[in-house]
Amino acid sequence: MKKLSQPTVMLRDLETVAQLEDAIRLEREVWKFGDSDLTPLTLAVATRAAGSLWIGAYDGPELVGFAFAFPSLERGRTGFHSHTLAVHSRLRDRGIGYELKLEQRKRALALGIKEMTWTFDPLRGRNAHLNFSKLGVISASYREQFYGSETSSPLHRNGTDRLWVTWHMAEPAVEERLKGKQTRAAVLDVLRDAESLVRCQGDGTPLEQNLSQLHKGRRIGIEIPGDIEHIEQEDTALAERWRLATRRAFNEALAAGFVVTEFCRSIRGQPGPGAYLLEQPGHEDDKQPLRQ
Secondary structure, eight states: OEEOSSTTEEEEEOOSHHHHHHHHHHHHHHHOOOGGGSOOHHHHHHHHHTTOEEEEEEETTEEEEEEEEEEEOGGGOOEEEEEEEEEOGGGTTSSHHHHHHHHHHHHHHHTTOOEEEEEEOTTOHHHHIIIIIIIOOEEEEEETTTTOSOOSSGGGTTOOOEEEEEEETTSHHHHHHHTTOOOHHHHHHHHHHSEEEEEEOTTSOEEEOOGGGSOSOSEEEEEEOSOHHHHHHHOHHHHHHHHHHHHHHHHHHHHTTOEEEEEESOBTTBSOOEEEEEEOTTSOOSSOOSOO
16 A cells, blocks of 8 residues: 555555446546446456456545556567546546556566556647656557547547557656656757647647658657647537647658657647657757657
């Protein structure tokens, strides 16, 4: 059992049927899933018994967060795939999700597993900040409509495109990131010089370019709006424009050998838009790569 920075919040394994039922109820509340998209209790019980990681965050007796990861064999390599992370709305932005990820890492490394994958919506800057800025993941794969065109969750009405991220949990770069090494200044410096495949204009719309229109730099940017949730609620057409623009940009860049290595959630001196940094590894450049 691990005590978090929140005075009463503790991490512990979810082991009983009742505890897994609590996790599924929290999954429904956080993601607003209908029955068809909720994790079946029988599957939760079976995966738990077969070695999956079910870790809960408790505020006293109440389950306020959980993380679920199952063993994977992606590309023939043994790892874990983290499928679900949920934190109660009243405790968001207090570091509980970050601590759950660290606990997943601790458990995986203890088993000799050094790689973990998961997916997230690249239009959601809060998640991008956690994944790239705080945990140190990278991504070389964009998955269109990963869960289909939509699910029962209102969070998925603008499609279910995902970045597939990989967390090389034992690498020195990740160790440094988890120790709090700040890269924001370096990333901002690079982004100032890097051309963008998608740029957020003053009116909130995306301005697109193709790779063929850019110079031969080894680093490029892809910007996203600062609050896609608000856009999805107020202007579905604009939200779809952002989905299609960033989908094209990520697909084009990754197909050309770029890798997503960093994210800044505020650029140009304002809280939004955010920007991804993509780099081409294995090439000489006038600056050292931010990620090895």
